[in-house]
Amino acid sequence: MTNRKPLIAGNWKMNGNVSNAKELASSIAIWYKENNNNKFNMLICPPLPLLPIVKGILGDSGVFLGSQDCHMNDEGAHTGDTSALLLKDIGCTHTIIGHSERRTDHNETDATVKAKAESAIKAGLIAVICIGETLEERDNGKTLEVNSRQVINSMPNGATADNVVIAYEPVWAIGTGRIPSLEDVAETHAAIRKVIAEVIGDEEAEKMNILYGGSMKPENAEELIAITDVDGGLIGGASLKSEDFIAIAQTCL
Numbered sequence: 001m002t003n004r005k006p007l008i009a010g011n012w013k014m015n016g017n018v019s020n021a022k023e024l025a026s027s028i029a030i031w032y033k034e035n036n037n038n039k040f041n042m043l044i045c046p047p048l049p050l051l052p053i054v055k056g057i058l059g060d061s062g063v064f065l066g067s068q069d070c071h072m073n074d075e076g077a078h079t080g081d082t083s084a085l086l087l088k089d090i091g092c093t094h095t096i097i098g099h100s101e102r103r104t105d106h107n108e109t110d111a112t113v114k115a116k117a118e119s120a121i122k123a124g125l126i127a128v129i130c131i132g133e134t135l136e137e138r139d140n141g142k143t144l145e146v147n148s149r150q151v152i153n154s155m156p157n158g159a160t161a162d163n164v165v166i167a168y169e170p171v172w173a174i175g176t177g178r179i180p181s182l183e184d185v186a187e188t189h190a191a192i193r194k195v196i197a198e199v200i201g202d203e204e205a206e207k208m209n210i211l212y213g214g215s216m217k218p219e220n221a222e223e224l225i226a227i228t229d230v231d232g233g234l235i236g237g238a239s240l241k242s243e244d245f246i247a248i249a250q251t252c253l
């Protein structure tokens, strides 16, 4: 048993419009308000333009709001980017950083991720830092090496269990319907916690949430979240359907 409160986080990616975002956010908000037993947290991360709309819908439900990225600078000439300060200002509590899709689509390196995470925590946001190996790296026996390197190089200065969440997302499991064996997930999460301890100390590492992400669904959520070092999930596809997202959250009741 640990004292970590699981986090059920939805990453909507580049999906949704005003009308279905309102519907989805409203179902989640209503459900959480009725079922929140203070034993787990919920977070949704809609596309940027929907954030203020979803914020209005979430109201006082207790569901947290996050963005899917932030810039590393506070302001300035960075067309198309958004600062962590502005995200905080519009009511976000979290931001995802370094998702594998951003590492690939936007060439984000561990150094970029670290700088963004530093900017996020300085602004008062919780940085949900994504790490994970590719299939090739896994097949070459490099899973632990890659994840350790990403933790060490992406962890922001000043990281604590209160301002950083790590999301372990094997790249080959994202959106594919495939997940690692439960033994592999347990081993990797335990190894990640050990590396976090080496970077920021045992006490913070023990308290820090490590989410699993990659094809988490209602059918596999319970057994994944039951693993000692798995403290919730970062959910893509299944977070777009309120029944599925709620069914996953129900495993924390």
Ligand code: PGA
Residues within 6 Å of the ligand: 011, 169, 173, 174, 175, 176, 213, 214, 215, 216, 234, 235, 236, 237, 238
């Ligand atoms: P998935 O995505 O649940 O659709 O696999 C997870 C993620 O990329 O965060």
